[in-house]
Amino acid sequence: MKYTQGKYIITEKQAIAREIYSLTISCPEVAAAAQPGQFVHIRANGFTLRRPISICGIDREKGTLRIVFEIRGEGTAEIARLNTGDLIDMLAPLGHGFTTEGIGKAIMVGGGIGTPPMLPLAQIFGKNGTVIAGFRNAAAVILQDDFRKTGADVVPCTDDGSYGWHGLVTEPLAAAIERDKPDAVFACGPMPMLKGVAKVCADAGVYCEISLEERMACGIGACLGCACRTKRNDEEYFAHVCKDGPVFKAEEVIW
Numbered sequence: 001m002k003y004t005q006g007k008y009i010i011t012e013k014q015a016i017a018r019e020i021y022s023l024t025i026s027c028p029e030v031a032a033a034a035q036p037g038q039f040v041h042i043r044a045n046g047f048t049l050r051r052p053i054s055i056c057g058i059d060r061e062k063g064t065l066r067i068v069f070e071i072r073g074e075g076t077a078e079i080a081r082l083n084t085g086d087l088i089d090m091l092a093p094l095g096h097g098f099t100t101e102g103i104g105k106a107i108m109v110g111g112g113i114g115t116p117p118m119l120p121l122a123q124i125f126g127k128n129g130t131v132i133a134g135f136r137n138a139a140a141v142i143l144q145d146d147f148r149k150t151g152a153d154v155v156p157c158t159d160d161g162s163y164g165w166h167g168l169v170t171e172p173l174a175a176a177i178e179r180d181k182p183d184a185v186f187a188c189g190p191m192p193m194l195k196g197v198a199k200v201c202a203d204a205g206v207y208c209e210i211s212l213e214e215r216m217a218c219g220i221g222a223c224l225g226c227a228c229r230t231k232r233n234d235e236e237y238f239a240h241v242c243k244d245g246p247v248f249k250a251e252e253v254i255w
């Protein structure tokens with residue numbers, strides 16, 4: 001695994017929804033190596049343990065990465081205090097990302113703050129991609145214009161029907177698969193959503209990869225802090241979400 005640790009300059013900061021921020025970071029060597037589905041591990045000022053945040057944008061020409069995160073606790077609140085021109089301490093890029101080689105047509109499914117890692121994938125697939133993104137309500141909807149700019153077919157969904165499709169992402173997912181079977185489905189979001197997406201794909205015989213979230217410490221496979229039960233070749237084993245994942249084949253996860 002090739003990663004670097006450094007302090008990088010923030011070139012842009014935007015508030016994109018209530019307590020949700022987008023940061024663009026100048027880090028050419030990280031941008032050159034980063035893959036969709038990988039994450040950056042950020043040390044917030046005053047905290048020893050880093051906070052993992054998915055990569056939401058990779059611009060190799062400009063040498064920048066974009067991250068989008070929600071304030072959940074003290075660590076993310078501290079990161080949100082950083083401004084354009086400040087330095088951010090990152091260990092990156094980390095983890096095992098999505099498999100895009102050999103995939104022609106893909107559906108990306110994001111749930112809430114699990115939607116950002118779907119953006120670099122949508123940029124790869126362009127008009128051969130469909131993005132289905134679920135949120136609690138219209139106020140929580142993020143990144144829809146960015147997804148539309150990729151050329152993908154974009155299907156926003158909300159639990160309360162205040163924006164887009166009224167209901168869960170699994171319904172438009174099943175319909176999209178039936179209309180035009182993709183080579184792969186990629187998903188990131190809350191566990192119940194991932195479980196539902198994995199079932200729809202298994203029933204339809206579609207290859208599926210999901211990105212799991214687990215609390216993390218080292219982020220590089222050294223502390224056993226992020227173990228999760230998976231199976232490979234029918235054998236159960238404890239994987240490290242930070243190193244073996246965060247992206248796993250859906251069929252390998254023990255739910």
Ligand SMILES: Cc1cc2nc3c(=O)[nH]c(=O)nc-3n(C[C@H](O)[C@H](O)[C@H](O)COP(=O)(O)OP(=O)(O)OC[C@H]3O[C@@H](n4cnc5c(N)ncnc54)[C@H](O)[C@@H]3O)c2cc1C
Pocket residue numbers: 039051052053054055068069070071072073074075076077113116117212213214215216246
């Ligand atoms: C691989 C990976 C990628 C992630 N990508 C993003 C992202 O792109 N954007 C984003 O906003 N968040 C992302 N997260 C979640 C983010 O890391 C946590 O919200 C953050 O670490 C919380 O830190 P805190 O100090 O603010 O909150 P804490 O005070 O540590 O916790 C606040 C609340 O968040 C929960 N929490 C803490 N860590 C996690 C975690 N790893 N997963 C789920 N819940 C957690 C706690 O249980 C608690 O309820 C990702 C997590 C992982 C593992």
Ligand code: FES
Pocket residue numbers: 215216217218219220221222223224225226227240241242243
């Ligand atoms: S966070 Fe240390 S092993 Fe994964």
